[in-house]
Amino acid sequence: MEALSADEIRRSFVNLSKSQVKAITLPPKFTELPWESLDYLGWRDGKAPNRGYLVVRRDDGVTGIGVTTQASGAARRFAGLCDLCNTAHHVSDVALFAARRAGTAGREGNTVGMYMCADLACSLYIRGLKELDVPQGETATPEVRAERLATRLETFVHRVCG
Numbered sequence: 001m002e003a004l005s006a007d008e009i010r011r012s013f014v015n016l017s018k019s020q021v022k023a024i025t026l027p028p029k030f031t032e033l034p035w036e037s038l039d040y041l042g043w044r045d046g047k048a049p050n051r052g053y054l055v056v057r058r059d060d061g062v063t064g065i066g067v068t069t070q071a072s073g074a075a076r077r078f079a080g081l082c083d084l085c086n087t088a089h090h091v092s093d094v095a096l097f098a099a100r101r102a103g104t105a106g107r108e109g110n111t112v113g114m115y116m117c118a119d120l121a122c123s124l125y126i127r128g129l130k131e132l133d134v135p136q137g138e139t140a141t142p143e144v145r146a147e148r149l150a151t152r153l154e155t156f157v158h159r160v161c162g
């Protein structure tokens with residue numbers, strides 16, 4: 001993806017309050033991120049580890065989604081797949097995240113839940129840029145997996161915004 005500025009990121013969130021946006025800690029080494037290998041920018045908040053963020057470049061602009069997860073014990077499966085990129089992980093490396101829905105639905109307490117790579121580094125896993133210690137059933141090429149990831153991301157964004 002094309003690099004994003006800190007301003008673009010902070011302006012992009014559709015499901016966070018102003019104070020939540022203010023509290024965001026940007027990813028470490030923000031200026032050195034491997035943008036060319038990213039389908040979306042995903043990271044866990046260094047100062048609030050139960051918070052995570054996904055920022056996607058879309059046809060009509062940049063959309064950011066804030067998610068939360070329980071620190072531990074939420075996922076009880078022995079091993080799991082990330083619903084976004086289909087990478088297989090040990091149970092500790094996949095997390096159930098909840099995204100508050102945008103607008104009225106979110107204010108009424110509605111959330112969208114999804115299992116995702118706990119470090120939100122899907123893009124790096126599908127390209128073999130981050131090591132995995134669980135056998136992978138997936139045999140598709142990184143290009144095909146990136147396309148599928150983009151489709152699933154779009155569906156996720158629609159469920160949060162819709």
Ligand SMILES: [Zn+2]
Nearest residue numbers: 082085117122
């Ligand atoms: Zn993933």
